[in-house]
Amino acid sequence: xxxxxxxxxxxxxxxxxxxxxxxxxxxxxxxxxxxxxxxxxxxxxxxxxxxxxxxxxxxxxxxxxxxxxxxxxxxxxxxxxxxxxxxxxxxxxxxxxxxxxxxxxxxxxxxxxxxxxxxxxxxxxxxxxxxxxxxxxxxxxxxxxxxxxxxxxxxxxxxxxxxxxxxxxxxxxxxxxxxxxxxxxxxxxxxxxxxxxxxxxxxxxxxxxxxxxxxxxxxxxxxxxxxxxxxxxxxxxxxxxxxxxxxxxxxxxxxxxxxxxxxxxxxxxxxxxxxxxxxxxxxxxxxxxxxxxxxxxxxxxxxxxxxxxxxxxxxxxxxxxxxx
Amino acid sequence: xxxxxxxxxxxxxxxxxxxxxxxxxxxxxxxxxxxxxxxxxxxxxxxxxxxxxxxxxxxxxxxxxxxxxxxxxxxxxxxxxxxxxxxxxxxxxxxxxxxxxxxxxxxxxxxxxxxxxxxxxxxxxxxxxxxxxxxxxxxxxxxxxxxxxxxxxxxxxxxxxxxxxxxxxxxxxxxxxxxxxxxxxxxxxxxxxxxxxxxxxxxxxxxxxxxxxxxxxxxxxxxxxxxxxxxxxxxxxxxxxxxxxxxxxxxxxxxxxxxxxxxxxxxxxxxxxxxxxxxxxxxxxxxxxxxxxxxxxxxxxxxxxxxxxxxxxxxxxxxxxxxx
Amino acid sequence: xxxxxxxxxxxxxxxxxxxxxxxxxxxxxxxxxxxxxxxxxxxxxxxxxxxxxxxxxxxxxxxxxxxxxxxxxxxxxxxxxxxxxxxxxxxxxxxxxxxxxxxxxxxxxxxxxxxxxxxxxxxxxxxxxxxxxxxxxxxxxxxxxxxxxxxxxxxxxxxxxxxxxxxxxxxxxxxxxxxxxxxxxxxxxxxxxxxxxxxxxxxxxxxxxxxxxxxxxxxxxxxxxxxxxxxxxxxxxxxxxxxxxxxxxxxxxxxxxxxxxxxxxxxxxxxxxxxxxxxxxxxxxxxxxxxxxxxxxxxxxxxxxxxxxxxxxxxxxxxxxxxx
Numbered sequence: 001x002x003x004x005x006x007x008x009x010x011x012x013x014x015x016x017x018x019x020x021x022x023x024x025x026x027x028x029x030x031x032x033x034x035x036x037x038x039x040x041x042x043x044x045x046x047x048x049x050x051x052x053x054x055x056x057x058x059x060x061x062x063x064x065x066x067x068x069x070x071x072x073x074x075x076x077x078x079x080x081x082x083x084x085x086x087x088x089x090x091x092x093x094x095x096x097x098x099x100x101x102x103x104x105x106x107x108x109x110x111x112x113x114x115x116x117x118x119x120x121x122x123x124x125x126x127x128x129x130x131x132x133x134x135x136x137x138x139x140x141x142x143x144x145x146x147x148x149x150x151x152x153x154x155x156x157x158x159x160x161x162x163x164x165x166x167x168x169x170x171x172x173x174x175x176x177x178x179x180x181x182x183x184x185x186x187x188x189x190x191x192x193x194x195x196x197x198x199x200x201x202x203x204x205x206x207x208x209x210x211x212x213x214x215x216x217x218x219x220x221x222x223x224x225x226x227x228x229x230x231x232x233x234x235x236x237x238x239x240x241x242x243x244x245x246x247x248x249x250x251x252x253x254x255x256x257x258x259x260x261x262x263x264x265x266x267x268x269x270x271x272x273x274x275x276x277x278x279x280x281x282x283x284x285x286x287x288x289x290x291x292x293x294x295x296x297x298x299x300x301x302x303x304x305x306x307x308x309x310x311x312x313x314x315x316x317x318x319x320x321x322x323x324x
Numbered sequence: 325x326x327x328x329x330x331x332x333x334x335x336x337x338x339x340x341x342x343x344x345x346x347x348x349x350x351x352x353x354x355x356x357x358x359x360x361x362x363x364x365x366x367x368x369x370x371x372x373x374x375x376x377x378x379x380x381x382x383x384x385x386x387x388x389x390x391x392x393x394x395x396x397x398x399x400x401x402x403x404x405x406x407x408x409x410x411x412x413x414x415x416x417x418x419x420x421x422x423x424x425x426x427x428x429x430x431x432x433x434x435x436x437x438x439x440x441x442x443x444x445x446x447x448x449x450x451x452x453x454x455x456x457x458x459x460x461x462x463x464x465x466x467x468x469x470x471x472x473x474x475x476x477x478x479x480x481x482x483x484x485x486x487x488x489x490x491x492x493x494x495x496x497x498x499x500x501x502x503x504x505x506x507x508x509x510x511x512x513x514x515x516x517x518x519x520x521x522x523x524x525x526x527x528x529x530x531x532x533x534x535x536x537x538x539x540x541x542x543x544x545x546x547x548x549x550x551x552x553x554x555x556x557x558x559x560x561x562x563x564x565x566x567x568x569x570x571x572x573x574x575x576x577x578x579x580x581x582x583x584x585x586x587x588x589x590x591x592x593x594x595x596x597x598x599x600x601x602x603x604x605x606x607x608x609x610x611x612x613x614x615x616x617x618x619x620x621x622x623x624x625x626x627x628x629x630x631x632x633x634x635x636x637x638x639x640x641x642x643x644x645x646x647x648x
Numbered sequence: 649x650x651x652x653x654x655x656x657x658x659x660x661x662x663x664x665x666x667x668x669x670x671x672x673x674x675x676x677x678x679x680x681x682x683x684x685x686x687x688x689x690x691x692x693x694x695x696x697x698x699x700x701x702x703x704x705x706x707x708x709x710x711x712x713x714x715x716x717x718x719x720x721x722x723x724x725x726x727x728x729x730x731x732x733x734x735x736x737x738x739x740x741x742x743x744x745x746x747x748x749x750x751x752x753x754x755x756x757x758x759x760x761x762x763x764x765x766x767x768x769x770x771x772x773x774x775x776x777x778x779x780x781x782x783x784x785x786x787x788x789x790x791x792x793x794x795x796x797x798x799x800x801x802x803x804x805x806x807x808x809x810x811x812x813x814x815x816x817x818x819x820x821x822x823x824x825x826x827x828x829x830x831x832x833x834x835x836x837x838x839x840x841x842x843x844x845x846x847x848x849x850x851x852x853x854x855x856x857x858x859x860x861x862x863x864x865x866x867x868x869x870x871x872x873x874x875x876x877x878x879x880x881x882x883x884x885x886x887x888x889x890x891x892x893x894x895x896x897x898x899x900x901x902x903x904x905x906x907x908x909x910x911x912x913x914x915x916x917x918x919x920x921x922x923x924x925x926x927x928x929x930x931x932x933x934x935x936x937x938x939x940x941x942x943x944x945x946x947x948x949x950x951x952x953x954x955x956x957x958x959x960x961x962x963x964x965x966x967x968x969x970x971x972x
Binding site for chain 1: 693695696698699700702703706707824920921922923924925926930933934940941944945948
Binding site for chain 3: 369371372375376378379382383500596597598599600601602606609610616617620621624
């Protein structure tokens with residue numbers, strides 16, 4: 001693996017999932033990352049992603065340096081040829097090259113603005129780091145994807161499935177704020193690449209990017225979609241069509257005990273944080289069906305499997321770290 | 325020890341103090357904490373407490389992850405059954421459970437609001453973590469107590485005492501801001517549990533919580549109280565009765581060289597930071613009698629003794645870490 | 649070395665440079681810093697300096713604790729005898745002494761205000777730490793100097809020089825904000841102490857502190873100065889005479905391809921971050937002549953050489969760490 005910016009950087013998903021579950025079972029990890037540094041650069045705040053990735057890196061023996069670009073007001077210029085006489089103090093060309101001197105792997109978080117769809121889809125931050133960094137780059141959630149979460153979710157389903165080809169339903173739920181599509185996008189991509197029966201359900205107007213959805217079935221009636229589900233992934237997102245807008249907060253889409261009744265005693269997933277009694281009701285989150293904490297724990301092993309891939313020299317694949 | 329949230333979590337204070345002093349003498353510490361992670365969660369800023377606890381953890385071989393909840397604006401919901409459609413993005417149930425996945429021990433700092441006495445006394449943050457975390461919880465200063473400081477203070481007195489049963493005086497001093505009662509509360513509790521002659525002196529209206537003071541003598545005349553003291557602990561706190569209020573900034577309570585004359589050449593203590601010439605005068609702080617830096621150094625060993633207790637599997641007591 | 653606050657703390661610059669280049673070649677570093685803690689205290693934001701110094705410390709096996717005094721609003725009192733009844737919560741006497749308990753080396757960054765020249769030149773923050781800390785102090789950029797950058801620059805020139813005594817030109821360049829003189833000051837000091845032919849060029853009114861410049865040639869015509877240069881160090885600074893002011897943003901001083909033509913195919917240096925097409929043009933920064941990334945990488949080895957000096961007990965020089 002050369003970078004981990006999207007699912008397309010993985011060439012053998014099943015094997016990567018197996019590696020993560022192996023790490024979970026026997027985390028003697030040891031010294032693969034000894035003397036190596038992970039630099040984590042946050043343009044947006046992070047708690048869960050930071051902690052799980054930092055923990056994963058340290059389990060591998062790496063040093064971790066955390067940079068909060070949002071707070072230090074480190075305004076980067078991304079445009080080629082810009083005359084930098086205003087508020088941008090450093091060009092991405094230098095920034096990425098310099099971080100590549102101090103770090104063996106760079107992990108970056110950069111949320112979408114949710115105002116300009118074309119701009120968000122250009123993934124300018126992530127793609128600029130890919131272009132100008134001389135070390136591997138990891139996506140800690142970008143404008144349109146969250147592949148560490150997507151990998152976590154695939155791991156969790158493979159780990160907990162009780163039938164060979166479980167039915168997995170991604171369902172939209174209401175939320176008082178406009179949220180990115182990055183988590184559902186990555187979930188869809190990962191589900192399309194493991195052996196499950198997968199459908200999406202959301203209100204009219206909330207269909208995800210057709211380039212992501214491809215030929216996955218989208219049902220606009222939640223009750224129909226939930227029928228016989230083995231896994232239900234509950235998540236809010238803002239409209240892709242009417243970009244970044246909240247079209248409805250329809251409470252009938254809140255995932256409740258009644259909805260759970262429609263499923264095949266489904267495991268209920270969410271990436272967290274979750275707003276109780278708005279997205280998912282207490283009676284579900286406090287039940288045995290909720291696997292959200294189990295899922296959060298798997299974040300560590302997903303990150304560790306990815307870091308291991310980027311670090312590990314092996315007969316089958318070389319390390320992608322830069323020779324210094 | 326299962327948690328370290330208040331003095332009641334210690335069942336053998338003398339022995340814990342002895343362990344801390346042993347660590348101070350021979351800090352080969354080694355690898356008790358190797359592969360274990362301390363998560364430090366700050367709802368309020370911290371410098372001294374963070375550094376000493378971080379240092380203690382690293383001396384034990386632990387990894388440390390610091391989370392500034394105050395700055396990341398990570399607003400937690402603490403109420404059961406809340407409909408979370410406003411500013412709180414995550415419920416403590418998930419937050420504590422998730423942190424328990426990434427950390428082997430969670431340390432939390434959460435100051436009082438000093439507006440609503442009943443609310444502060446409920447210690448909702450600390451008690452919620454105790455309830456919902458599946459790993460040990462350490463109090464890094466809460467609404468009503470600061471047991472790492474209290475332990476440090478007990479260690480310092482046991483280490484420096486020159487008579488078998490020294491006279492220890494806790495004296496109030498003026499301060500321009502309304503401060504919590506957490507440090508004096510913990511000091512009182514620890515003094516009540518070691519072999520000293522202990523009295524408190526403060527102006528009328530500044531008596532601490534009677535549930536903490538119990539049958540400890542409180543004297544409202546500072547000069548009388550200081551007579552023959554071997555240790556004087558100087559500290560400001562806001563009124564408990566007229567909750568959170570500053571009733572006086574009476575400079576006659578400032579601890580001066582004249583006050584020191586009244587004592588038995590007392591050692592002068594303060595938890596720091598100290599406002600010079602308001603709380604304690606230069607001539608005292610710059611004298612041999614001041615042991616505030618020595619005391620600050622002991623913060624490390626108090627934290628290390630507590631962490632060791634939580635980590636250490638021993639014949640007499642098991643580790644309280646969660647099996648993962 | 650007892651501290652590293654200015655170039656005067658180095659007694660054998662050539663040897664220190666050689667040590668840094670040796671570390672760059674063979675960074676097995678090992679365990680010199682094992683069990684030792686570097687505390688980094690920032691009164692101003694830092695990215696490059698923090699990362700390179702943190703990395704250097706970790707390569708030596710040290711633990712690193714980062715403190716952002718700017719954000720935590722930790723207002724220190726520096727005046728002797730002050731009555732601290734206003735916004736300053738702690739005196740430098742206690743602050744430095746307490747940090748010396750938790751850290752084996754303290755590194756401090758404190759920028760100038762650029763309002764009051766006398767105050768900036770007093771270097772009150774750095775000198776107070778030197779006075780009140782009981783452990784070595786490292787300057788991470790202060791009001792009037794940036795000796796880690798200066799050492800880096802000397803290392804880079806010694807490493808890349810192709811003639812025995814290269815011609816080095818420090819040239820002013822325009823910038824939209826008033827910047828400190830600390831980087832050019834330290835560059836001048838280091839150039840005066842290695843075997844180079846060194847001149848400074850800047851517009852009238854921008855002459856640096858005569859106490860720093862000493863008998864170094866200053867030329868006010870950039871084209872004349874650049875002739876046959878082997879190294880060009882481009883940097884903006886605000887006026888020393890008309891203290892902290894921007895007197896001109898004259899674009900004819902921007903370092904362009906045409907300017908490069910005047911030199912002896914010079915290596916172009918800058919401490920970064922650099923504003924493209926304001927300070928240096930794209931055609932120069934994107935050419936083989938620019939060594940700014942190479943130079944940034946050397947920050948790590950400069951910091952490591954300094955830390956090694958402070959840590960290393962050797963036959964020739966003892967460790968300067970405090971016995972605890």
